[in-house]
Amino acid sequence: MFKITFAFEDGSVVETYANAGDNLLEIARDSNVAIDAPCSGNASCGKCRVQLKEGELDSKKTLHISDEEYDLGWRLACVSKIIGDVTVLVPDIASAYKSRMKVADLSSKEEIAIFERAKEDVELTGIELRNSLDVIEVSMDEPSLEDTMPDNERLTRALKKYMNLKQVRIPYMVLKKLPDVLRENHFKVKCVVRTTPSDLFVYDIYGMDEKVTIGGLAIDIGTTTVSGVLINMETGEILAKASSGNGQIRFGADVINRIIEQQKPGGKKKLQDAIIKETINPMIAQMCKSSGLRASQIYRMCVASNTTMNHLFAGVNADPVRMEPYIPAFYKTNSLFASDLGIAVNKDAHIIIAPNIGSYVGGDITAGTLVSMIWNRPEFSLFIDLGTNGELVFGNSDFMMSCACSAGPAFEGGDISCGMRATDGAIEACTIDKETMEPSYSVVGEPGTKPVGLCGSGIIDVISELFMCGIINPKGKFVREGRRIRHDKYGMGSYVIAFEEEAGSVKDVEITEVDIDNFIRAKGAIFSAIRTMLSSLDFDVSMIDDVYVAGGIGSGINMRNAVNIGMFPDIPLDKFHYIGNSSLTGAYLMLLSTTAEKKTYELASNMTYMELSTVPTYMDEFVGACFIPHTDTGMFPDVMKDQQNRK
Structure with a gap:
């Protein structure tokens, strides 16, 4: 066994042990050391650079490191094997993806405006911003020698009488608190409940004088970034907002590499721990600290993510997603609870998952489609979510079609x-x-x-x-x-x-x-997907009335430049609208509103999914789009005119 020391620019170190021949990148992963590896260790990206400080590594030369850099000790972790004790420096740039947890300043009007606007938009369609969670107050007779009914039956009877329901369910976590809370408050209490037409579920119990906030958590699990908002379920107020790098990134920048990693021994748990224990739970802790809300007061959670991320989050085998005929384990499910997955909120919290509609079009797109409002407009609109993959939805209030293209990282x-x-x-x-x-x-x-x-x-x-x-x-x-x-x-x-x-x-x-x-290939994938989808409907780009761009990269995009390189069609710039992280906003709406949740399921079931790989003309469109702006410059008259004016 040899001693491996990972040193960081802030002076901290991580020490571990390994055998001769062990791969340095794999050792880093097992030791929870963040080293960026978008290609998942295939030596093709050159991002896992570390600097040898002491000892030696069996590390072959690659084109990603110059002779001068090699002499200075720079190595790729993915091609380095252990041959003795060694100390390597992990530079900040190699671990930049594991960015510091960011808790948003909610005094910023821009932070709140997107969510407020989304609430207004859905309310105008008749969607009611109400959910099934509530706080109710109940009073009971105190027990005596003449009235020996047990506590759980006493509370059940009072709730049935108050709510006029046949069934009341009291889970174990409430049962544990019940004797003390009832007696400390003379059998006058508040209950956090979920009410359905058939039953009532008791999430929590409090004294009558306690302030009770019903917390809810909306999470967008992106392949690269995870974002979340903590809200008051009664008012819709955002109590805290946070974002973080997805801890799974060290297993590859794209979903295929992560699915492959999941198939290795212990892979399901490793990938699930990376997203839940390393990413989501620390975000929850930060948001609770920022808001003053206890994690146990978060009684519902909504997750919006792509189909693969849903499977990795749930610890479900995702391999069938990447293998023909590309059938996932689920498109939608209502069977997950916080205790099943180890999420650090109330153990009985129900987890809503925005529905997937295809192997590569997931809940992040259905949630985003809800926010885009294209389903409520007669105009033909295009919704584009830009991230590690590119997903598109085209349509109006009469129909919608979706597809996904592998834009790569x-x-x-x-x-x-x-x-x-x-x-x-x-x-x-x-x-x-x-x-x-x-x-x-x-x-x-x-x-x-x-x-x-x-x-x-x-x-x-x-x-x-x-x-x-x-x-x-x-x-x-x-x-x-x-x-x-x-x-x-x-x-x-x-x-x-x-x-x-x-x-x-x-x-x-x-x-x-x-x-x-x-x-060029990445932007070509986006434009060819747009063209292929429109052509299948006998449409062309001139028939697009509005383009709604979402995703983390969308916030910084200069739309003019995106058109110049041929990523977006050459249409008037005033038709382009950036709508923020629509996946997170959609998850927020689904969390807050039972009607919005049902509407999202309806949108998913009514949306046509196009598998681009089965469309014969897609590759022709792609090849044509792999030029700047395109092989057919007639599609980009304004771009070519502007270029001539600048020369």
């Missing part, structure tokens, strides 16, 4: 040599001077934060600017020369956005022709 910075998620140091916006080719950019983080890479919105800006300035051609190849354009020994070109002395990393921040090619 490029929108989250994966498959891009300098790509990263939108954490501190990420370039999120960029312009380039057409004459000097010098860039101007903004960086995520405090003022003065140095750039270390590009996040999705920054990549879109850079590629758009390079094309519109005539620095690259439609194939993404460099056609101009200058101090920021260089070529390696193989002739591959790159554009330097920040030289090493300007950057917060050990190398230049640059985008290469390979990076551009990877991103």
